[in-house]
Amino acid sequence: QQPVQSPQAVILREGEDAVINCSSSKALYSVHWYRQKHGEAPVFLMILLKGGEQKGHDKISASFNEKKQQSSLYLTASQLSYSGTYFCGTTLSSGSARQLTFGSGTQLTVLP
Amino acid sequence: DAGVTQSPTHLIKTRGQQVTLRCSPKSGHDTVSWYQQALGQGPQFIFQYYEEEERQRGNFPDRFSGHQFPNYSSELNVNALLLGDSALYLCASSFQGMYTDTQYFGPGTRLTVL
Numbered sequence: 001q002q003p004v005q006s007p008q009a010v011i012l013r014e015g016e017d018a019v020i021n022c023s024s025s026k027a028l029y030s031v032h033w034y035r036q037k038h039g040e041a042p043v044f045l046m047i048l049l050k051g052g053e054q055k056g057h058d059k060i061s062a063s064f065n066e067k068k069q070q071s072s073l074y075l076t077a078s079q080l081s082y083s084g085t086y087f088c089g090t091t092l093s094s095g096s097a098r099q100l101t102f103g104s105g106t107q108l109t110v111l112p
Numbered sequence: 113d114a115g116v117t118q119s120p121t122h123l124i125k126t127r128g129q130q131v132t133l134r135c136s137p138k139s140g141h142d143t144v145s146w147y148q149q150a151l152g153q154g155p156q157f158i159f160q161y162y163e164e165e166e167r168q169r170g171n172f173p174d175r176f177s178g179h180q181f182p183n184y185s186s187e188l189n190v191n192a193l194l195l196g197d198s199a200l201y202l203c204a205s206s207f208q209g210m211y212t213d214t215q216y217f218g219p220g221t222r223l224t225v226l
Contacts, residue, residue, distance in 0.1 A: 002154075032214070041116075041202060041217040042155065087154050091213070098213045099168050100145070100204075102154030 001026060003090045005103035012078050012110050020073040020106045022088030031064055031071040032089040032100060035082075042087060045073075075108070083110045114139055116205050116218035124224045125193050133188040133221045137205030143167075144186040145215060146178060147202040155202055161186050162208055190223075198225045 003024045010018055022031060030049050034042035048064035048071060059076040075082055085107045089100040117136045125131050137144055143162045147155035157170035161180035180186045184205075190197055200222050204215035 030213070034217075041219045044214060044216055047214055089154075089215075099157050099160065099170065100155075100215060101157065102147075104154050105152075 001092075002101055003088055003103040005086075005088060005106050007106060008104075009107040010109070012108070014080060014110055014112055015077050018075045018078060018108060020075075020086050020088075020108070022071045022073070022090070022103055024069045024090055026069065026090075026092050028064075028066075028069050028071075028090050028092060029098070030091045031062075032091075033062055033071075033073050034087045034089065035084045036087065036105075037084040045086075078108075078110045080110050080112065083108055116203060116216055118201075118203050118218040118221050120221060121219070122222045122224075124226065126226050127193055127195060129193050129225075130189065130191045131193060131223060133190075133201050133203075133223070134185065135188070135203030135205075135218060136185045137203075138216050141205035141207045141216075142184050143206045143208050143213075144180060144184065145204045145206070146186070146188045147204065147217075148172070149200040149202055149220070151199075158188070193225045195225050198223060 003022050006021045032047045033045040036042040062073045064071045085105040087102050087105045089102045091098040119134045145160040146158040149155045159169040160167050164180045175191045177189045200220045202220045203218045206215045
């Protein structure tokens with residue numbers, strides 16, 4: 001039931017792009033993306049609902065492919081501040097009790 | 113606008129002891145979820161409280177219990193602590209009225225069991 005994230009780790013230079021994927025074997029209702037820096041709480045980035053929408057703010061965007069039950073997070077022209085561990089969290093139900101199940105994370109390192 | 117707050121920040125206990133962690137949700141939020149995050153892993157869902165009741169529970173033993181108060185704040189209690197309970201405990205709050213159920217995390221409580 002836990003979503004699978006790939007890659008596990010990625011190292012970039014400032015200005016380069018990255019894609020992080022999140023896949024599920026179950027039908028998803030929503031996908032939530034968070035970034036966590038070392039020793040800090042996860043920070044909410046964006047949420048995508050089933051329907052194949054794409055969202056973004058600044059140079060970070062995401063898509064949700066309902067047919068494949070897969071979401072991808074796109075980081076464009078990465079900045080040093082993008083470094084951290086990215087988690088996707090998924091919910092399976094549109095009901096009132098929506099349990100978030102997180103993947104094991106993707107560690108992103110942006111070098112100068 | 114205050115975000116999610118948790119106390120204490122750090123805690124050291126010995127095996128067999130009991131611990132209580134506290135969480136105050138973001139202003140306007142009425143739902144509190146608790147997560148356990150082991151080093152190098154994603155947060156694992158413990159349970160969620162809404163209207164002072166446990167609404168959903170993850171795969172955690174009964175040693176883990178909780179409570180939600182009328183002001184929406186919440187407590188997580190862990191009895192008979194084991195070494196494996198050492199982790200970062202995160203509280204997240206959300207507003208039930210939002211269909212997106214976006215959860216905002218607090219800074220966490222780092223629990224060390226010796």
